[in-house]
Amino acid sequence: MPLSQNQKLHALKVTQFKAEFFKALSNPLRIRILDELRSEELTVSELRERLDVELPNVSQQLAVLKAKNLVTSRKQGINIYYSCGDPKIFELLDVAKEIFNAQLSEIQKTLKRL
Numbered sequence: 001m002p003l004s005q006n007q008k009l010h011a012l013k014v015t016q017f018k019a020e021f022f023k024a025l026s027n028p029l030r031i032r033i034l035d036e037l038r039s040e041e042l043t044v045s046e047l048r049e050r051l052d053v054e055l056p057n058v059s060q061q062l063a064v065l066k067a068k069n070l071v072t073s074r075k076q077g078i079n080i081y082y083s084c085g086d087p088k089i090f091e092l093l094d095v096a097k098e099i100f101n102a103q104l105s106e107i108q109k110t111l112k113r114l
């Protein structure tokens with residue numbers, strides 16, 4: 001049964017959302033930031049220290065993650081604390097790691113056979 005016009009439009013919007021979502025995850029520093037936010041909320045300064053990168057770089061990448069609703073923030077006194085907006089992000093990152101490890105394992109097996 002062919003899709004209705006509304007279903008096609010919805011599918012297109014979902015595809016666009018996925019593309020934008022994965023674009024937000026396409027920067028290694030953004031993924032490192034998310035990994036640091038797995039267990040606790042952190043300030044920009046704490047992230048800068050843990051990641052050993054310049055403060056403006058951390059701030060810029062946090063802005064992208066926040067714009068895509070991947071991180072949230074709350075202000076306490078003079079500090080702004082960042083946390084992951086949805087813990088399912090970590091499940092996605094873990095699956096990506098599993099895929100990477102599986103591919104790496106296959107490459108290693110192929111190299112051994114050679």
